[in-house]
Amino acid sequence: MGLINAKRNISSDIINSLFKKDNTEIEVIVFDEIDSTNNEAKRKISENCSLPLLILSNSQYAGRGRMDRSFYSPKDTGLYLSIILPQKPYENYNLLTIISAVSVTDAIMEETGINASIKWVNDIYYDSKKISGILTEAIPSNDGIIPIIGIGININTNSFPQEIKDIAGALGKNISRESLAVKICKNIFLNLSLNEKEPKKIIEHYKERCFTLGMEIDCYENGEIIFSGKAISINNDGSLNVQIHNDEIKTINSGEISIRNINI
Numbered sequence: 001m002g003l004i005n006a007k008r009n010i011s012s013d014i015i016n017s018l019f020k021k022d023n024t025e026i027e028v029i030v031f032d033e034i035d036s037t038n039n040e041a042k043r044k045i046s047e048n049c050s051l052p053l054l055i056l057s058n059s060q061y062a063g064r065g066r067m068d069r070s071f072y073s074p075k076d077t078g079l080y081l082s083i084i085l086p087q088k089p090y091e092n093y094n095l096l097t098i099i100s101a102v103s104v105t106d107a108i109m110e111e112t113g114i115n116a117s118i119k120w121v122n123d124i125y126y127d128s129k130k131i132s133g134i135l136t137e138a139i140p141s142n143d144g145i146i147p148i149i150g151i152g153i154n155i156n157t158n159s160f161p162q163e164i165k166d167i168a169g170a171l172g173k174n175i176s177r178e179s180l181a182v183k184i185c186k187n188i189f190l191n192l193s194l195n196e197k198e199p200k201k202i203i204e205h206y207k208e209r210c211f212t213l214g215m216e217i218d219c220y221e222n223g224e225i226i227f228s229g230k231a232i233s234i235n236n237d238g239s240l241n242v243q244i245h246n247d248e249i250k251t252i253n254s255g256e257i258s259i260r261n262i263n264i
Ligand code: BTN
Pocket: 035, 036, 037, 038, 039, 060, 062, 063, 064, 065, 066, 067, 069, 071, 073, 079, 080, 081, 082, 132, 133, 134, 135, 150, 151, 152, 153
């Protein structure tokens, strides 16, 4: 795919034709501006939309991150999307956070050659800066859940609000947002089916991409450090084992960590 300036609206026609090339069945909706693609996903689910559905926006004025944070989503310089997957039992989606992170880093590599890495559990870093965040949410339904994977990637954003300017970065490349979005979706679909057959492969791949392993970290709950230690391993369910200084091992499933001495 040739270079396309990121500073133009995302084209649903281009996305549809890229999906059509390999018979991927998915509905696509593109907005110029929206509060949050994850909020729109929830509205669509309540209207019984057909699934899977990909929602993108050129900008968001109320982009959301984990821990009730906002996600800075200026016009045209980033990729802001939500993928709604079909309803399935919860177990089918148990590694969805891990699968999403791996799928995004792989798509970035395929599209740009950039080897981005994952800070447990699903923040994406390049050059010591956070370039992408993922917010997975799930709507309970009759026999399972309907997952929403919200993904934000800073592509060419070069100025950030004061409160994130020291940690946020961007890919810094002129790429096709359509092509990157399609690669992310395809990777998620491929990795979901791989996970049904060989779940260990996903975790192995995740470990290769996760730079948290081996680092001294602080673990937080409600904004407070609850313990510190060394991230020693990742379990098959994606949880992280942390060796506390008195040699006790604690396992965390979700929540927030920061890497000591690097401030990320
Ligand atoms: C995080 O950094 O904690 C997660 C950020 C997730 C941002 C994406 S942008 C598209 C989708 N819509 C949102 O409101 N949030 C996600």
